[in-house]
Amino acid sequence: MSEQDQCVAELVKLFGVDIPKEFREGVAAQLASLFAQAELVTSFPLPDETEPAPVFTP
């Protein structure tokens, strides 16, 4: 099992999302791409006062 496949297997256990085994290689590749984008998001220093941009209106 590759490192990526192991990572997906661990996440699946953690989150309880049952990803069929035959899809896990493809999901691992997408996850690597997604986490690379996520790193760009989380590495940006935002001021504490910056609130999100919600659109929900009750």
Place this chain on the structure above:
Amino acid sequence: MNPGAASALGIAARVRRGELSAEAVTRAALDRVETLNPALNCFTTLLNRNAIESARIVDARVLNGEDPGPLAGVPVGVKDLFDVEGVVTLAGSKILADNPPAGTDAVLVRRLRRAGAILIGCQTMDEFAYGFTTENAHYGATHNPHDTTRVAGGSSGGSAASVAAGLVSISLGSDTNGSIRVPSSYCGVFGLKPTFGRLPRTGTFPFVHDLDHLGPFARSVADLALAYDAIQGHDPGDPACAQRPAEYASAAAQEDIDGLRAGVLDGWFEEGASDDALDAVRRVAEGLGPVTKVTLPEAKRARAAAFCITCSTGAALHYERLKSRPHDFDPATRDRFFAGTLLPATVLARAQRFRRWFAHAAADLFRKFDVLLAPSTPDVAPLIGQKTMQLRGVEVPTRPNIGLYTQPISFIGLPVAAVPLWTSRGLPIGVQIIGPPWEEARVLRVAAYLERAGIVSSKKPIA
């Protein structure tokens, strides 16, 4: 009468005057669809009988001296995520095919029909709107009318391709990350992605609730504005729809652009762009006056944030279906949705906060510029099945990189007129004319000016 060559304005004017019957236009459009669509694959559902019946109603109104509406007899299509009464809304999926037919039309479909438009059919798309190519595992690929070996773009591929091929005069599509602007670029037609919250999405199948926009495609700016004006107005069925009155753009689009300050986005919006894409932006910018380059900071990060919000929120929407019917998804969307279920919540929260930061950065630019310009796509349409593409010599996967320049803009909901130009290769490529929030009339005015100047056109130049 060839509805493929006539404008929507021209058709409606003749039908309204009683010079041309809506039924004749509709039959001509349906004949054209029958001839050309098998090679293009623009529709998942055709509504021949309903279209003829609707056309007869329009003709009866004209005969009775009633107002048949500003789109009288104009053949239109809608992306297959708009509810159409009596039709199952597929959203490009196999899974939703088990749903019952829609009981009523989506609000925008209802508005089109009230304006006298004749709905010809529901148009092909990427599964659940998650893609930029309309290569759908269930319903096949949509072919680009200008080169059928190439993709039409997506996810509103059928909508753009059927306008380009003259199967309909106007289409409605949706744009979450570029799904109006990308196929507009690849198919050489005009597209409008209005401000987020401008047009109600009531009765459409969602993808990412706080990024989804709806908008029209057309072969001229006048037709685009005509369609946009016919569908404007608040609807309480969409909680994100702004409580703003309609701001009609057709007349405003004809006004001059004296003193316009246009900025060409550099940095992220030039990196990776092909010579054709950069040349298209240059031609538009030079047509508008002296070229001023300007940086929209952190655009790469904005694209990343849109990417994460889309993947995570889309995955949450489809969570039950992913668990119950994973084998019935298109493989191209399935693996990304599964990945999205595993994204930490922190990323999503940070991305939403960054969205505010980035919107402020864009607002700063609009203090100095009236419109901003950027390519719609990094290059012309790729081939169907093409797995990788070159971004200035760097080989990258095709599908995730098509929306590099559209994603940062829809991320903050800015209005964009996507305008087509033609490359020396005989293929179209689009430029985004980006305005500040609620300035659809301004971006349409700039598009109309460029069209009058002969710089942008949906017509391929004669060699």
